[in-house]
Amino acid sequence: MANSHLVISDEVGAALLAGSPVVALESTLITHGFPFPANIETATAMEDAIRAEGAVPATIAVINGQIRVGLSRDEIEMLGGLGSAGVRKCSRRDLPIVVGLKQHGATTVAGTMIVAHMAGISVFATGGIGGVHRGHPQDISADLIELGRTPITVVCAGAKSILDLPLTLEVLETQGVPVIGYGTETLPAFYSRSSGLPVDQRVDTPEDVARIARARDALRLAHGILVTVPVPEADALPEDVAEAAIAEATRQADALGIHGKDVTPFVLGNVLELTEGRSQQANIAALVNNARTGAQIAAALAILP
Template sequence: MNKYLDIAPEVAEALAAGKPVVALESTIISHGMPYPQNVETALKVEQIIRDAGAVPATIAIIGGRLKAGLSKEEIDYLGRTGAGIPKASRRDLPVLVAQGKDGACTVTTTMMIADMAGIRVFATGGIGGVHRGAQETFDISADLEELANTSVMVVCAGAKSILDLGLTLEYLETHGVTVIGYGTSELPAFYTRKSGFGVDYELDTPEQLAKAFHVKRELGLRGGLLVTNPIPEEYSMDKEVIDKAIAEAVEDAKKDGIHGKATTPYLLAKIKDLTGGDSLDSNIQLVFNNARLGAAAAVELSKLEK
């Protein structure tokens, strides 16, 4: 085991016994929503996973240690400190660990640490991707590169709709990442169920998801499997309303000179303000929905890998 990695006892016991475990990210706690709503949401997500028969492993960097599984006190610390904890992507890990600092794990670092710990399923909100205007800025999320290289099934509500979804799909195709639509042939766009873009394959049950990922691993193919799970209909936002809010937020970001890893938190906060908080409610519900599916897929995968 990596000497910088701490696996929580409950998670370690589950992994040793071949029981299902689901990884969760911590950026959504520190950067995704205000305190105490962030902590309440994180604990509810963990409970949803337990209720579905799996063990949750929220992942973060605390005091220079890579943590796979957090205590309630550690989750509260991340939520209370909020944006005071830096977002940690692949490039940040060496320095944060060397200096004994904290880091809120993105999709990229959650995948990395989950893989180190032997956790094969990860449920999140939405992945990063190719930003609008990337042909000039080269602003492409490290999440895509991680999906191409790290063997973890990622369950999400699609790429965040603040991105260039067409270019994001092109990038994933180039890197050999299979994009699955859960019960849909159309890529969901985070806040909405529709994007106008197709996925590679539609699969309709947790068993099918688990089998596809299991076979990928047995074939010796590197990289993850991207499962896009549409937000439940009752929480889906009106496409015109959200598209208008995103366009306005993107323009504001340009005017304010926002770029790099500050972009996503800035845009999500702007969209929350522009939609009167509706986008935050949708964000929370789609995370709950992905946690349920991630747990169901992990349960099925554990049966195949025994």
Template structure:
């Protein structure tokens, strides 16, 4: 089932025994946060997963090898090297493998590798989506098409706030991907709890979410789901501050000709600067919140016979 995915001993044993496992991505380590907060956050996420009943499988490509479950030394390496490590989406996987190189996996690549390994639940900060102005640039994240063809449940705080959230939801609908609000009818906007758009459905208990993930795993859906978990109120960023910072960062990205895979890391870093670290604090808090929920959901999924 794992198709040459290198599993850590902990992950291999958990999967063999039918114990809950959650995937964690590595782009957030190498490209999403500055060092050393990135390493501290990644290790804290692993501890949180274990505390809430699941084995963490941080996913990356190391030396051309697909890996699910990293050592602390490997996480430290990814965090310290930062953007020197390639940002890898699904399309890049064969190239990075052939080169024997290292890669930090995006949501799309993490979903793909998690599915190969037999992991059904994945916690991240936020998914990619349809970028603002995509009607002319066609800049649409591969995360969305991956959700339409890979049966993994992604627990997140919505789409990243720099995106066109309305069009992102429309695209997910076209891909047949349910957007499930955990105790909310509203699609969160990453740093804030309400984007103004509605989710496709709502679950008010972890048990309901686990049942949905179990149903997805037991039928040939061939598509995933998005479980949106709003950032806790006490960590929510000021909406006006985020909007101002986002607008300024987007203008700077356009002026400097920043495109493609470089856009989101630039915007997140610039927004953190413009908000004097407030967005980074919110980012860390929402990631922890998502890991807790994902671990609890995975722990409640009944394994098929």
């Protein structure tokens, strides 16, 4: 279906036409996730990891009201320079606003899933998805709802461990989203390799993920598939270190009355300080590793009958 607001880069368009592997990437990590220049360095490292596996990266954002699928290096640097002050964070509710008012927008997990599906991209790699906030069970990320209604394979390091992981899994179950452990039988905890919570199925190869995705499509099921990959061991935070920092940062957020969409950036920032930068190291390692894994899954999908 033609969409005048959607602009697909020549490289991504050619790959899609040829049936070559393509991996979608979000843009909030560029504008809201990391400070300059780590934001640009991380975004380009993810693209490089995808290219190294023979796939094409498609970083997604909205620029002057135009949804772009596949950003140039100049566009990534422009967004990175603007940061959160000049770019709106875009989930489902925000896309018509930024498009209609010709604003800049950085896509969240939910926003990236929507646009990737519009463009015909079936695999998306990110760091951690949103979930249910600790102590605030009514505060549920739009990412979980989107996973229940958009058929994209999302590769991540689990939900951000600053969240309530057991409740997040409950919502994913309600939404009908299979949670796959890639090389693990337990849900990764973003900064750490395991939360101790069981996943729905362990797989060990990209081909297995591709078979599950193909079966979902053959059954005409319209939900996403969540593929959870542990952060590389060398960069992971010990579970007790991560949990202590998260608990303290969450306590501070509650004490200051911070809620809603402001909780996640506040807590992530405090965890960064409390772990003396180790949380950012783990986050970046997970992002690059997930991009690489996403490319391998996209390649497996491209050759699967």
